[in-house]
């Protein structure tokens with residue numbers, strides 16, 4: 001929804017701000033190709049965009065921002081590209097730790113961090129620990145994450161609890177199941193943004209996005225700026241959410 005009258009002068013905070021925004025940061029490779037640069041340069045620009053967007057979300061009062069940084073399928077990419085993404089994450093986490101006092105953003109990871117390089121895993125754990133006291137803005141970084149993998153892990157953990165006598169199959173409800181996901185305790189995303197021109201979910205938040213509003217943009221992720229985010233929020237403000245009702 002647009003801003004009106006004197007408020008516009010005071011602040012550029014959109015009037016309707018989704019509580020939880022999820023983003024598939026797509027189009028880094030194409031952004032780079034168009035400029036005759038290596039794909040890794042696109043990821044570096046994408047990491048900068050992520051930092052700016054997280055900061056704007058905090059400023060505008062978004063409570064949860066969930067970004068898809070690396071999927072369970074992304075290991076299929078050339079080794080050089082995989083290590084460039086890991087290096088960018090390392091750099092980001094190091095800087096985030098240094099800047100935490102200023103930004104006060106809580107950082108959490110969704111995904112299985114165990115196959116990651118040991119140094120990156122430790123850095124991720126340290127960032128989570130040190131930022132746990134911050135808020136109200138929380139950034140969930142999906143790393144070695146896949147929606148189907150998350151559902152299988154949850155099903156397996158619930159079955160194991162049943163086998164151990166801690167749960168019974170009859171107890172399984174949507175609420176109980178949700179608590180076995182990486183996103184346990186976090187509200188579902190209200191708005192799911194996919195820049196980069198593709199219109200698909202790519203194994204992202206399959207359970208959680210059940211009632212999310214989708215916003216697709218042709219802008220490649222590295223070019224996704226404040227104005228693009230404002231357009232996405234404006235489109236969201238016009239949606240009528242019925243959750244299956246009338």
Ligand code: FPP
Nearest residue numbers: 025026027028029030046047069088089092
């Ligand atoms: C998709 O673009 C992007 C990725 C697979 C990687 C996203 C990673 C970052 C933005 C950098 C690190 C992240 C953080 C949180 C610091 P693509 O390569 O599929 O683009 P294309 O479809 O144009 O080839």
